[in-house]
Amino acid sequence: MHNLSLSEVSAALRAKKFSGPELMTNTLKRLNSIGRNLNLIVDMNEEDALRQAKQADPGKSRHPLNGIPLAHKDMFYRTGRISACGSKILKTVKATSTATVLKRLDRAGAIDTARLSMVEFALGVTGHNDVAKTAHNPWHKDHIPGGSSSGSAAAVSARVIYAALGSDTGGSIRIPACCTGVVGMKPTWGRVSRFAAMPLSASLDTIGPLTRTVRDNALVFETIAGADDNDPTSSRTPVPDCLSSLENGVRGLKIGVPESYFLHGLDREIENMIAHTLQIYQRLGAEIIHVEMPPDMAKTNALNSLIIATEGAALHAKWMKTRGNDYGPQTFARLLTGTLTPATRYLEALDLRHGILAQFADNVFSRVDAMIAPVLKTPTPTLKDTDFGDKPGFSDLVRDLGFATRPFNYLGLPALSMPAGLTENGLPTGFQLIGRPFNEDMLYRMGRAYERETGYCDMDPG
């Protein structure tokens, strides 16, 4: 049962191969055993989840998510429930509203089963959490699960849950997806409502799904995406039908390879993975075209970090003064950078985006349907090697880990992280596909073609 994908278990439930309570009991058992062993669980909703599983009638609702157990990064508020957001500070605070994304999943009949570990206040790309639990990578406990949606990615990878929501402000869906071998979508900025989800950086925050397969991801994405009156930054652009074009293949499509920045300084194994991926796409009928990057592309990583630090610092300023010792050292240090950045410079950093985006579109989207890039420069590193906390030089190391992900947060573009096999250290690796704004359906179509050819989405940490 746990080896089935979300779509498969949904079909099996509808076909009455097992009952909703059986499915939920099995899921809860795995969350309680494997999930806790990997430090993935902040809290569980067992009684209510079982009650909902008993009440859910697969025959009544045609929605594929009806009766399916899900769990999410502990930053999506639900009225009356605590969302600790990976912190000490919010450990006892109950929410007064429910996130739109949770409401949409509830309406579809999905069952919210547990709150999953994350990096403190979503500020970190390795998964380390100095004030709460650090989630483990189910492939190897010594290696990072990636962050900040560490628990979400690890839970899906470990087959203890069928899908999980995460957030991505600088790579926090894509990096853990890459490190744990799952599919992660960072949508276009404004595609998914952020109402009643913990904020980090309003100009950059996005919410998206982590799943085992592309179909599963597209299904959850379609369920949560779309305009929301409670979030005026959410776009009224219609949500495309991602599922109907999923199996269309890539014949005749064009995939861009960046001429600069993204493919420089990569570890040999990552270089080889990208080259192999391009060969696969060529074999499937796609045309590979080299595309130039805007001259300021290399700056977008640092500019993204500057915006996160500044907007994050504004949110946390009062707590930094009154409860500074309750932050982990790296979280505090990163926020401190924001307090030291003049507001005028922050506004400049925001303002540069439209020019760089226009140049990127001119160079890339006028010529190709999507662009490929790595997610990390190296194979998935160890927890020990990346445990730099707030040691001198940590900023540069943190910046280096997000070198390929942050630019697309800065530009607001959608990016799909795809598993691409294992590196020599036995850990998953992956690449990302970057698309036009609001063109997530194209990314899903391309991802599905790769998945069908390689079967990497079936990789199991065991």
Add this chain to the structure above:
Amino acid sequence: MSDDLNQRATCWLKDFQNLNIGPDQNRDPVQAAYQGCRLLDATDAPPLFETAPGAFEKCLHDLAPKSEADSA
């Protein structure tokens, strides 16, 4: 690092006195802020004065697929 930024950083850091932030504090946050500002100085962009309100959001929406042909 310029004297001006160093002084400004010291004033800001003193603002957090209750956390005993002083000369031995890790200078990374200051350095990171400084590097961010220098990066902006090195960028040849028109002044904010010339940017229309919502320029970024408009650019994003203008780039969305317009027709079925552009979609997947």
